[in-house]
Amino acid sequence: MNQYLNDIKDGKYIEFTIDVLLQIKEGKRLIAEIMHHYAAMLLLLDRLIPAVARERIVSCYVRYMGSSASHHHAKVCKLIKNTDYFINRHTNVETIPEKYPAKYFSRFKLD
16 A cells, blocks of 8 residues: 555656545545555454464464565564454454554554
8 A cells, every 4th residue: 555655656657646546536445445455454364363373474484485585574573463462262252452453553554
């Protein structure tokens, strides 16, 4: 999302600016859908894959790939680190931390 907005600001898409995009019906819908999918992805990631498993998956990937793992490694680690959200799979009882999910979404700011 940020890359797309930066490309628009930089003039990569000659016919579009942020103002023009927000005046077009499809542009408004595109921005709203992008933000919705971003939020849904983060919430599902946190709900369906426990933090310990997420951290182990990334550790295994980095060990497998070596030093060429990814230039986005720090961002991925920041995204998947523990949020203290917990759901007991047997009783379906959720433990929701304070200011969740706003605090979780603030890890990656959207322009």
